Amino acid sequence: MIAAAAMTSLLAACGSDGVPVTETNPGDGFNPTAVAFMSDVHFENIYGDLKNPNFAGIPTRDGKNATIRTMYAELTSTRLFNENYFAFRGALDDAYGKGLRLVALPGDISDDAQPINIDGIADILHEYQAKGMRFFIAPGNHDPNEPFDNDEAGKNDFLTRDGKEQKIYATGAAACKAKDPAVVCTNQLMEQGYEKLLTKLADFGYMPNQNDVYWETPFSKYADGKYSYAAATAAADLGKRQFEICAEGEGGSYKAAGEARLGKSYTRCGNIIDASYLVEPVKGIWLLALDANVHVPNAKFDPANPASFKGYDGAGDAGWNKVQTHKIHQMEWIKSVTERAKAQGKQLMAFSHYPTMDFYANQTGAMKAVFKPGAFQVSRMPDASTTAALAATGLPLHMGGHMHFNGTNDYKDAAGNYLVNVQSPSLAVFGAAYKIVSYQSKDQIDVQTVALNSVPRYNELFPLYQAEYDYLQGSVAAADIAKRWNRGILDTKSYGEFTRTYFGELSRLRFMGDYWPCEMKEAAMSLDARQMLILSQLQTRVTLAQLKDNPGVLPLTAACAAKGTAAEGGVAASQLTADWAAATAKAEQIAAAANLKLADFAKISAYEFYGDFHRTVYAGELALRDMGAERVAQYKVLMGAFPAAPAAIVKIGDLPSDQNPVHVLFQNQFKQVFAILKGLGSGKPSDHFTIDLKARTLGNASSGGLSFN
Numbered sequence: 090m091i092a093a094a095a096m097t098s099l100l101a102a103c104g105s106d107g108v109p110v111t112e113t114n115p116g117d118g119f120n121p122t123a124v125a126f127m128s129d130v131h132f133e134n135i136y137g138d139l140k141n142p143n144f145a146g147i148p149t150r151d152g153k154n155a156t157i158r159t160m161y162a163e164l165t166s167t168r169l170f171n172e173n174y175f176a177f178r179g180a181l182d183d184a185y186g187k188g189l190r191l192v193a194l195p196g197d198i199s200d201d202a203q204p205i206n207i208d209g210i211a212d213i214l215h216e217y218q219a220k221g222m223r224f225f226i227a228p229g230n231h232d233p234n235e236p237f238d239n240d241e242a243g244k245n246d247f248l249t250r251d252g253k254e255q256k257i258y259a260t261g262a263a264a265c266k267a268k269d270p271a272v273v274c275t276n277q278l279m280e281q282g283y284e285k286l287l288t289k290l291a292d293f294g295y296m297p298n299q300n301d302v303y304w305e306t307p308f309s310k311y312a313d314g315k316y317s318y319a320a321a322t323a324a325a326d327l328g329k330r331q332f333e334i335c336a337e338g339e340g341g342s343y344k345a346a347g348e349a350r351l352g353k354s355y356t357r358c359g360n361i362i363d364a365s366y367l368v369e370p371v372k373g374i375w376l377l378a379l380d381a382n383v384h385v386p387n388a389k390f391d392p393a394n395p396a397s398f399k400g401y402d403g404a405g406d407a408g409w410n411k412v413q414t415h416k417i418h419q420m421e422w423i424k425s426v427t428e429r430a431k432a433q434g435k436q437l438m439a440f441s442h443y444p445t446m447d448f449y450a451n452q453t454g455a456m457k458a459v460f461k462p463g464a465f466q467v468s469r470m471p472d473a474s475t476t477a478a479l480a481a482t483g484l485p486l487h488m489g490g491h492m493h494f495n496g497t498n499d500y501k502d503a504a505g506n507y508l509v510n511v512q513s514p515s516l517a518v519f520g521a522a523y524k525i526v527s528y529q530s531k532d533q534i535d536v537q538t539v540a541l542n543s544v545p546r547y548n549e550l551f552p553l554y555q556a557e558y559d560y561l562q563g564s565v566a567a568a569d570i571a572k573r574w575n576r577g578i579l580d581t582k583s584y585g586e587f588t589r590t591y592f593g594e595l596s597r598l599r600f601m602g603d604y605w606p607c608e609m610k611e612a613a614m615s616l617d618a619r620q621m622l623i624l625s626q627l628q629t630r631v632t633l634a635q636l637k638d639n640p641g642v643l644p645l646t647a648a649c650a651a652k653g654t655a656a657e658g659g660v661a662a663s664q665l666t667a668d669w670a671a672a673t674a675k676a677e678q679i680a681a682a683a684n685l686k687l688a689d690f691a692k693i694s695a696y697e698f699y700g701d702f703h704r705t706v707y708a709g710e711l712a713l714r715d716m717g718a719e720r721v722a723q724y725k726v727l728m729g730a731f732p733a734a735p736a737a738i739v740k741i742g743d744l745p746s747d748q749n750p751v752h753v754l755f756q757n758q759f760k761q762v763f764a765i766l767k768g769l770g771s772g773k774p775s776d777h778f779t780i781d782l783k784a785r786t787l788g789n790a791s792s793g794g795l796s797f798n
Contacts, residue, residue, distance in 0.1 A: 128490030129515035134209025196229020196442025225294035252560030357386035359395035383411035450772030520708025542585035607649035618693035638662035
């Protein structure tokens, strides 16, 4: 087994000055027991055939046709669509070069389980399988989107050669049935359910392999406990891997007890597949692939047609919380697997698409208090009781995805159980990376993060995006003007720089409007870090309503505030100039005390600040590498600069009053914002770290990392 020191991963990112920061790993030998975890690939087959002559894609220089989504679609999505094609190959090549042969994929391997994309990724997996790699997939909420086939799905934003959007739907869509000439129709865009997916992806864990030491499902029953490939093949039949799910909870043998607790009968009950499996690909390594999708039957459920996709909710927000009530059999199976792994001395690695505990470095409560309701997808957060229940199964390690970011958390209970949840980043976002997990001994696990900064061919599609940029710039339609994006993304020099710029635009075009309250959005999108540091020190009686009378001091307004009644004995708006000068002097002293210059804080523009915030949400400590040492030091100054107890915000209804002094809203709200930023960037080790199952601790094995502490 490769020692931790010899397995130091390739970690590369761009510092704030654009210079690559790289920690390289010398040559690694073949490692049969280490596992690479690549989550949320969201593969889109950009050179696939849509099988409709009305849209063959965009001809490229090398004679291929590109069937890609628009750049605007990418820049307003929490995942890329097109460049992941190259990133996935880059990650596989990197893993292969490091001697890794076992690769686990914790869900969302495709865009939305469409035939064009599933067939495309299966071809790639078979290609690398022929080189000696093995792949093991767990389902995600995008594969499948629904438990049964959806022939009405489609996308509105494929890119045409003249830079416009093309709608492409499956043949069952209303527009296709109506023969809408503006829509291209093909079942290459249908969304496949469990049965088709498990059949097409059978070679990648969903079915037993003759080379496996062992394989089972939650429903397997081997005669006399004896395993054979023939018995496993029989147990793998999809008809034997189904359970009854009802609107209120799991049916079958669990229904009577559930109905007794509920005090009424279960309703809307149907049978769907649980794709979970346990595999021992090499002796001693147990990979537990958990299907934590929960598709709850909804009001459209038709007992006469229980296989209609419309009768089930999507699984994106359900996760492990719903597993507790709707997949009880799976929780019991996890406990059984864990007990057997311990008894037999197996090295157990569990993975599913969904996190098992707080994935925001324990900042979730603070984020709920500061940002808009539902911001940052906090509805996907596992309940504390869910985490406790999973830990009680004895499961030691879980690798998750879904949220597209890098992070680690752990949980221990009074009974001695210890569960570590590692979030494996998506390959399709800023902080793109994969994890390498290997047991160093019975109780010691090494986890490393391999960042994808350099990806061959990542810019292959850039000439095609230029047509889109030119079209949007030339159009006078309001809808097109709103979709204009920063052309600088086409000048990026690496995949790392590309994803960094993508996240800046994603923040500008989507996150700021979706997540930040109006007055916070205005401040974050208007102030540079120099102005923020000064504003943290400002004490003034000038109100927000008076800003219009002295507009040259700072770029804020009262546009987001409710109109209040001015108090008697106020001060003139001109007083703000003197108060700002006094605050500037204090800010200069604070910066100097940290061996920094206040003027240099202005290098962190508003665009850079809110981009950094969202990049840290997703990449955690990896985002600090991107910032560089100077910027991290500047943020640390800001984190400590606010008053210990900022003045309370006066409100009129739910809105801040425009009679609040200028500094009050910012100091109250951004003190919390910077505390959250510190927490997100200073969470538990998530780059290179060790897990001690006996001591129930995490150890940081990274060298020279940056920190907000």
